Amino acid sequence: MALTFVLLLVTAVSFVGLVSLWAARSRRHWFWRMGALTVLWTLLAQLRSEVPLALFAIQSLTIVGPSVAFQAWQTRRRRRAAELPPDAARAPRWRFSVRDVLLTTPILAGFASTYPSLAATRDGIDHIPWTFAIIGGIVFGLMTLLAGGAALSWRWFVFGLIAALPVAGLIGYGFEQIDPGVLEYVLDVGLETDVFTEYWQVWMAVICGAWWGAIANQYVFNRGSRRGAVSLRRGVAVWAIVLSPLPAYVYFRLMTPPDIPQVALPQTNGFDDLVAAGKGLNVRLINFASESPVDQVVAELNRLDEYFVLAEQGLNRGCQPPVDYTGLAPNDYSACRTLARAFSAKTRAAIAQDRVDDAVRNIELAFRLGLACRVGGTGIDYLVGAAFEGIAASDLWDARQALSRDQCIELIGALSRHAAAAEPIAVVLERHRIQTQHAYGLYGQLQTILSDIGGETWFQDRVRTAVEPRYRATVELLKCELAIRAYQLEHGRLPASLDSLGPDLLSAAPTDPFDLAGGPLRYRLGDEGYELYSVGLNGVDDGGISIVDEEEGIPSPRGDFRLDAIFDEGD
Structure with a gap:
């Protein structure tokens, strides 16, 4: 999955760099060049996240600004080399006309259309600082200029190889500005993995390939002729087309998140009774049950019996943990955990007093509690419910030697029904994927898309x-x-x-x-x-x-x- 992220980053950066380089070096009318950049930035703004827009906008400006300045310097140098007489006619200066004003209108309208999208950002995690966007945009722009400059002369090629090392250092510094938790979440890996090693390998392979390709195209095949220039422009267009499928696919997936499932909760949801029962039980009962004599524990449990009755009433009703697909508000599982541990205390007390039938009943209720907390929920709900069932399993393991044959058969049937009522794990993980994409915004969607391409x-x-x-x-x-x-x-x-x-x-x-x-x-x-x-x-x-x-x-x-x-x- 990390390698997939690297490939996406490299192809997206390279595609934006090629479009920006074309806009800076092409002889087309300024409206078409500026229009291409405007369309690109407008599409990025639809993601409703400032970071990718800032990253690629700064990259484009880093490419366009120096390229235009370099072209102006080349023009002045040629004029001086021509040694024109003072009275020679000078090239007319460019002036702003009414036509240019009209052409500027759609460009400004395109930029203005990005504001509503940016006003409703959905980053989900806002720990990526602007430092990374600024440094990353500048560095990616410089890398594109170095690769493009290799087509101009051998001196640019050698300079690019030398400059690649400090530029790589800048990229490393930019990554250090990211909260480690963000990359760990998006890539779903720890930072001790080889994600950065893979990044450098792929990135430097693409850049070096672009350099050598430019050199071969310009000096080996076409010898710097006009035909070579035309062929180079065609090569840039082909590279842009080759690099576009992966970013285009990811962009389409980002713009079309899955629909949120419409699940009708039971009119009288037993899950609410479970939460109410857990809140009513004293959480200190757990320590009290493990440190006090059995008689005192039983007396305390009997005093709280109304909450156990409420919990059993909830389990007998339809139970459905509510799932918030658009936010991260968790269910009140602290109350359910208290209830699970209270059932465990009742089981241990019943075994200590040789009330094995009561222990069997409490074990069954504890297993049902775990099932009620995870059926219909997401991956987190599944893990929480499985943990509650683990408490019940531990109590059953400790009580097994005290069970009669009929009690063993009863519990075998209860466990069989329990396993049959469990949902397929694929259904649970699908709900978890949908929640991840909606609750975590852009980063959640990106994680899901990368997992679809590069594995779970x-x-x-x-x-x-x-x-x-x-x-x-x-x-x-x-x-x-x-x-x-x-x-x-x-x-x-x-x-x-x-x-x-x-x-x-x-x-x-x-x-x-x-x-x-x-x-x-x-x-x-x-x-x-x-x-x-x-x-x-x-x-x-x-x-x-x-x-x-x-x-x-x-x-x-x-x-x-x-x-x-x-x-x-x-x-």
Whole structure:
């Protein structure tokens, strides 16, 4: 994706540079040359962002100004070299006529039309300073002049090679003025990647190619003749056409963002009840539940029972987290997090008092809470809901040895219904893409377009290939653990294989979400018990070895995925 960004930047800068160079050096009437620049700037203004307009406008002015001054200097030099007598007729000076005034009107109108677009900017992130726009515009303009100057003489070619180094230093300084978070967001990569290395490689390749092409065209094929000049102009036109498809495609996508989905929320949204219940619960209850005697915890939970009743009422209604596609106002998940941790406290208290039926009921409600927070939401909603379900999964893991056979079967059915109600991850990520494009303005759209061309963003790839399979693997492993527990209670021994669990306990053979070949979860029976695991993110069976990342507390991609490595390590 970073390389795609580099290619877009190089092609856009080169295209604007060629148009500006034509406007500065062409012998066409000034109206057509100025009109071309006006159309270009007007199109950029429609993006409703000052930064690209300022960047490319400064680049154009950097090219046009020195080019016009150089042409004037060349004219004066030729006149002096001609040694005209004092009484020789001088070339008439250019005067402003009524025709020129009329021709100026559409040019000024084009500039004026950009103001309404700029007045409603949609940058989304405003951490890119004007320093970058100014330095970038000047540097890109100088690079274009150096490449164009190579067609004039060998001295310009050598000068361009020498001047490229300080110009590259200016570009580096301009990038240093950007808030690192902006590039990390737009490219969806960290700054430790090789994005700048790729940038220099592509940019210098294009510039050097333009230099050598100009030299070859002017001195090898045409020897500086008039035919060579005509051929050079044609070459510039061909280069402009070749460079235009990628910027044109990105510009079209920027101007046509996807429509916002029209989703009707339930008339009585149970999500509002969940938020109200979470706000009503005392957040200090969590510390109180972990530090106080069980009897005091139960008494406190009973005092707050009305909020648990309200939460269950919300879960029984239609739940839909509201999604703001045009802004970044998050849902009140702090209240839902309090509710998830309160359900966990109730579960632990019920297990401590041997009220296993109550614990089972609270675990089911906790899983339903996580599902209610993520179904119908975006990627962020999905992650939040999965985190709440992770709390419920941890409680189920701790309570599994206290469950009876019937309770295991009940929870297996609840987990199966829970997994069936989950949305396909592609649907969730599509909503996330739409929100990114509208809520983050130009930068969000640019990120999405670059991901379409150059591959998924880090967030999309991480959710699709790691987070979602990890969630499904957790559910499948929990179902197998419960089925093994039920089988052991019924037969007094562990099953020889997972096939022994169906169809009475498991309606279908448990498959491993991380196994690309669709293989089953791994189960090994030994003298001291059994091992049950998934192959994990690397898709390779490492023999049940799970390597836990000490910094993040999660399984490493190098090992297998085991629930005991997650939940027991957390203890």
